[in-house]
Amino acid sequence: MWHDRALAIAYGTAIEGWIYLIVHSALTLLERKAALASLSGAVVFVLQRASMFAMLLGLLGFVVFQWRFLKVSEKDKPQPIGQERTGAPSLGLT
Numbered sequence: 001m002w003h004d005r006a007l008a009i010a011y012g013t014a015i016e017g018w019i020y021l022i023v024h025s026a027l028t029l030l031e032r033k034a035a036l037a038s039l040s041g042a043v044v045f046v047l048q049r050a051s052m053f054a055m056l057l058g059l060l061g062f063v064v065f066q067w068r069f070l071k072v073s074e075k076d077k078p079q080p081i082g083q084e085r086t087g088a089p090s091l092g093l094t
Helices: 004-032 041-048 050-072
Strands: none
Touching: 004 041, 004 050, 041 050
């Protein structure tokens, strides 16, 4: 059903937003604490770019949620008697 795709977009966006908020907040807090300690260059690089990494992790969460939600929605669902299944076209991700 086509409404499955709309639900996947809505829920995926909500999950992406929460991932961004949590990761960005955690990295910002770590960056403030890291100012007191000496850390390796790679850790400092990540902490200084907290917003970018939080956005990338949020986007990854969105894509994974879309893929899994649509994969589950493609499974056969019970249909009323006398009707054939008319779902969204396959994305070819199998």
